[in-house]
Amino acid sequence: MAGKITVHDPRGYPPKVVGKRLANRPExxxxxxxxxxxxxxxxxxxxxxxxxxxxxxxxxxxETRVVRPRESWVDDPEMRAKVAADGAAAxxxxxx
Amino acid sequence: MGFAxxxxxxxxxxxxxxxxxxxxxxxxxxxAAGMPTIRSVFVPQPxxxxxxxxxxxxxxxxxxxxxxxxxxxxxxxxxxxLTDEDLKxxxxxRSTPRLLEPDTEENLRQLFIEQGWTDYLxxxxxxxxxxxxxxxxxxxxxxxxxxxxxxxxxxxxxxxDIEKVAVNAVMAGARPEYLxxxxxxxASGISARSSSTTSWATISVVNGPIRNEIGMNSGVGALGPxxxxxxxxxxxxxxxxxxxxxxxxPGDTYMGTLGNNWNYTACFAENEERSPWSPFHVDQGFxxxxxxxxxxxxxxxxxxxxxxxxxxxxxxxxCLVGTDHYSPPLIVMDPLVARAFVxxxxxxxxxxxxxxxxxxxxxxxxxxxxxxxxxxRPHAIAGVxxxxxxxxxxxxxxxxxxxxxxxxxxxxxxxxQGAFKMIGxxxxxxxxxxxNKSNPTGLIDVWR
Numbered sequence: 247m248a249g250k251i252t253v254h255d256p257r258g259y260p261p262k263v264v265g266k267r268l269a270n271r272p273e274x275x276x277x278x279x280x281x282x283x284x285x286x287x288x289x290x291x292x293x294x295x296x297x298x299x300x301x302x303x304x305x306x307x308x309e310t311r312v313v314r315p316r317e318s319w320v321d322d323p324e325m326r327a328k329v330a331a332d333g334a335a336a337x338x339x340x341x342x
Numbered sequence: 343m344g345f346a347x348x349x350x351x352x353x354x355x356x357x358x359x360x361x362x363x364x365x366x367x368x369x370x371x372x373x374a375a376g377m378p379t380i381r382s383v384f385v386p387q388p389x390x391x392x393x394x395x396x397x398x399x400x401x402x403x404x405x406x407x408x409x410x411x412x413x414x415x416x417x418x419x420x421x422x423x424l425t426d427e428d429l430k431x432x433x434x435x436r437s438t439p440r441l442l443e444p445d446t447e448e449n450l451r452q453l454f455i456e457q458g459w460t461d462y463l464x465x466x467x468x469x470x471x472x473x474x475x476x477x478x479x480x481x482x483x484x485x486x487x488x489x490x491x492x493x494x495x496x497x498x499x500x501x502x503d504i505e506k507v508a509v510n511a512v513m514a515g516a517r518p519e520y521l522x523x524x525x526x527x528x529a530s531g532i533s534a535r536s537s538s539t540t541s542w543a544t545i546s547v548v549n550g551p552i553r554n555e556i557g558m559n560s561g562v563g564a565l566g567p568x569x570x571x572x573x574x575x576x577x578x579x580x581x582x583x584x585x586x587x588x589x590x591x592p593g594d595t596y597m598g599t600l601g602n603n604w605n606y607t608a609c610f611a612e613n614e615e616r617s618p619w620s621p622f623h624v625d626q627g628f629x630x631x632x633x634x635x636x637x638x639x640x641x642x643x644x645x646x647x648x649x650x651x652x653x654x655x656x657x658x659x660x661c662l663v664g665t666d667h668y669s670p671p672l673i674v675m676d677p678l679v680a681r682a683f684v685x686x687x688x689x690x691x692x693x694x695x696x697x698x699x700x701x702x703x704x705x706x707x708x709x710x711x712x713x714x715x716x717x718x719r720p721h722a723i724a725g726v727x728x729x730x731x732x733x734x735x736x737x738x739x740x741x742x743x744x745x746x747x748x749x750x751x752x753x754x755x756x757x758x759q760g761a762f763k764m765i766g767x768x769x770x771x772x773x774x775x776x777x778n779k780s781n782p783t784g785l786i787d788v789w790r
Contacts, residue, residue, distance in 0.1 A: 250444040254468040254509040256459050257438040258491065258502035258586030265431025266376045269353045271421055280420075281354075283345060286720055288390045288712045289397075293359075296398045300413070317720040319495050321344065330352040335420045338345050339359025340389045 276307040278334035283325075286318040287341040297337065343368060343382075344496045347375045356380075357419045361387035362406040366593045367537075374498045376431045381419030383412060390712055440505075441470070454513075458591050461581065461606055465513040476508040479521030480789055484508065489529050491587040493537035493595045502528070502586035507578075510585055514578035519556050520571055523548060523635055526784035527579040527609075530637045534583040535590035535605065540713070541598030543641030544583075545672065545767050546576060546609040547752050549623035550633030552786055553611040560613035562756030565674070565763075576609030604641035610754055616677035617753035619690040626783045633786040638750070638767030640669045645764040650682050655700070661764050662701035663743070668713035670748035672767030673697075676755035679762050690751050698746040705735035708743055 272278065280301065284294045294312055301310045313329065315322035329336050346358035360368050362384045372380045384407040385400040392400075405412045442450070450467055454460050466472065477484050484505035492499040507528050511521055527534075527546055534544040548558055559569035567573055584590035614621045614630075623634040645661035665671055683693055709715060709732075722729035732741045750769050755761065770782050 249446050251447055251450065251467065251469055252441050252444045253450055254470070254473050254505070255439050255442050256454075256468065256506065256509045256513060256581070256585040258500035258506055258588060259438060260436040260500050260588055261498050262435045263374060263376045263433060263498075265433035266347070266351055267431050268377065268379065268381075268424055268428040269350045269355045271355050271423055273421070275420065285345070286716060288715045289392065290389065292392075292394050293385075293389055293397045293400075296394055296401055300398070300401050304413075314720075315345070316724065318716050321348070326345065326348055326352060329349060330354050333354050335355040335357075336346075336349055337357045337359060337416060337420075338349075340385065341360060341364075 272334050275305065275334060277309075279309045279311060279332050281329045281333045281336040282310055282312045283329070283336055283338035284312060284314045285338055285341055286314055290340045293340050343371050343375075343380075346380060346382075347372070347377055350377065350380065355420050357416055358382050359416075360384055361389055363387040364597070365407045367595075367597065370594055371496060373432060376433060378432045379425070379428045381415075383408065383415040383419065385412060458589060459581075459585055460513070461577070461584075463606070465581075466515055468509040468512040472512045473505065473508050476512050476516070476518050476521060477505065479508075479518030480504060480525065482789065488525060489531050491528070491531060491533050491583060493533055493535060493587050493590060497537070497595070498588075500586055500588045502582075506586050507582050510582040511574075511578040514574050514581050515570075516574040516578045517556075517570070520575050520578070522633075522786045522789035523552060523556070523575050524578045524582065525789035526635045526786045527575075527637060528582050528586070529789070530635075530782055530784050532637045532639055532782060533587055534580045534608075535587065535596065536639070537590070537596050537598070539597045539599055540642060541600050541602040541605075542639060543602040543604030543608055544579070545604060545638045545641055545765060546579060547622060547636045547638070547754075548575075548609065548611045548634070548786075549614065549621045549636070550628075550786070551631060552633035553614075555633075558611035560611040560615075560754045562758055564610045564613070564754040564756070572610050573607055576607030579609065580605055580607060602641055608641060609635075612752050613677055613754045616757065618677070618681050618684045619751075619753065622750070622752050623783060625690070628783070628785070634783050635786055636769070636783040638672050638765075638769055638782070640672065640766035640768050642666055642669050642766040644766075645671070647762055648760050649679065649762070650686060650760075658697065659700050662697055663703055665764060666711075666766060667701075667703065667708065667743040668711055668717070669766035669768055670744050671697075671750075671764040672769070673749065673751045673762060673764050674755075675751065675753055675762040676757060676760055677753055678755075678757050678760040680751075680753045682760060691746075694749045694751060695746050697749050698742060698744050701743050702740040703743050704737065705732060705739050705741050706737035708732060708741055 349356040490499035589595040722733035
C-alpha cells in the first residue's frame with residue numbers, strides 16, 4: 247500500500263434499470279392505422295408530412311394519421327392513449 | 343425517445359427517428375430505460391432548415407447509421423418478429439462505489455481524467471481526510487440525500503447525497519465554509535452540465551450575509567477569476583453536476599455543439615451594499631438576513647454596454663432585440679449604472695417594465711427561431727397568452743419578445759466604470775435540462 251492513497255468516487259447513484267419488452271409486431275400494416283407522431287421539434291412537421299406522402303404513394307393500404315403531443319419534450323398520456331386505442335404501429339420523430 | 347419507449351410498453355410497435363448525430367445518445371437512453379433493442383432509425387443531421395424535398399430525399403435515401411435504405415429500417419422495425427432480447431429487455435443494476443481502489447496519486451489523477459470526472463483543469467483528489475474535513479462545513483449528515491439530477495429531461499435522474507457534493511467540492515478546491523452554498527446550488531436540481539445542443543450553462547448569484555462571511559467578491563472583477571470563493575464555488579457546482587448526474591461526455595451525455603466557457607465556473611455575489619435597490623433575493627420573497635443562491639440557466643449570449651448615456655434607450659433596445667430571445671436576459675449592472683437609472687427616475691421594476699415594453703421584433707423574426715418554434719409555439723397554438731397573440735400577429739407586426747417577469751436585474755461590480763451586461767439567463771419555468779422548473783433560488787441556511 248506504500249505510496250497508494252484512497253479517494254472517493256465522485257459519481258452519484260444511478261437508478262436500477264428494469265428490462266422492458268418490445269410490443270408484438272403485426273404481420274402487415276395493410277388496412278391498419280399507422281400513427282405518425284410529430285414530436286414538435288423544429289421542422290419535424292415537414293418531415294412527417296413527407297413520410298405521410300411516402301406511405302400514400304408506396305403503401306396506400308396503410309392508413310396514416312399525423313398526431314402531435316400537447317408540447318415538446320413533455321409526456322402526453324392522452325395522445326399516447328389515442329395512439330394505443332386504434333394504432334397498429336407508430337413512427338415518432340424527428341429528434342429525441 | 344421517451345414517447346417511443348412508453349408506446350412500446352403500451353403495446354404499440356414504435357420507431358423513433360433521430361438524426362445521426364444523436365445515435366450514441368439514443369442507444370444510451372434506450373439502454374438506461376431497459377429497452378436496448380428498441381428499433382431506432384436515423385436520418386442525416388440536420389433536419390432543421392431543410393426543405394420538404396431535402397427531407398423526402400432523407401426518407402428515400404440511406405440510413406447513415408444502419409447503412410441500409412431508411413424505409414427498410416422503418417418497415418423491418420415495425421414488422422419483423424421479436425427476438426429473445428426484444429422480449430426480455432435489459433435488467434441490471436449499476437453501482438458506484440463510495441471509495442475507489444487504492445492507487446498512486448499519479449494513477450488516480452489519470453483515472454479521473456480518463457473517466458471524464460474533471461473539467462481537464464487540475465483537481466484536488468478527494469481523499470477520505472479532505473472529504474471528512476469538507477463535511478465539517480455542514481451540520482447535516484453526509485448520507486442525507488440532496489436531490490436528483492439529469493443532463494436532460496429524457497435521461498434518467500441520478501440521486502446524490504451530501505457526501506457526493508463534498509467530494510466534488512474538494513475536487514474543485516473549495517473550502518468547507520463554502521459547502522452550504524454548493525449544496526443549495528445542487529439542491530436546485532438544475533444541472534450546470536445540461537446536454538442540450540445549445541451549450542447552456544448556469545450562472546449563480548449569491549445574496550445575503552454569507553457573501554461576506556465567506557469573503558465573496560461583489561466588487562472589482564466580480565465576474566472574473568479574482569476571488570477564491572467565487573471561483574471554486576462555481577466550479578464545484580459544475581463538477582458536482584457532471585458527476586452526480588452520471589456524466590457530461592460529448593456525444594453521449596453532452597451534445598452542446600459549441601460548448602460554453604461559463605461551464606467552467608460562473609458564480610458571483612450581488613453588491614447589495616452599493617446597490618440602490620433591494621437585493622435580488624428580497625425581490626423573490628426572502629428576508630434580507632437570509633442567505634440564498636439563485637441559479638440562472640443560460641449563458642448562451644452576452645450583450646454589453648455602458649451608461650446610461652443620452653441614447654441609452656436605443657442602446658438597450660439594440661441589446662434586447664439582439665438577444666437570442668428564447669433565453670431572456672439577466673441584466674447585470676455595476677452600481678454606477680443602477681444609481682444613474684435611479685437618477686433618471688427608474689426603480690428596478692420600472693426599468694424591467696420599460697425593457698419588456700420596448701423589446702420588440704417583427705413577428706416573422708420572433709417565430710423564425712428553433713427553440714421558439716419547438717417549445718413556445720405549441721403553447722401559442724393551445725391558446726396560452728401572450729404567445730397566442732404573438733402567433734396571430736401579422737409577419738411585419740412588432741411584438742413584445744419578453745414578459746416583465748422574464749427579465750431580471752442584479753447589481754454587482756466595483757464602480758470603476760458604468761458597465762452593464764445582458765446575459766442569457768432564464769430564471770425559472772421550463773428550460774431544457776432542468777429538473778427544477780419553478781424554484782431556482784435556494785435557501786443556503788438550511789444547508790449550514
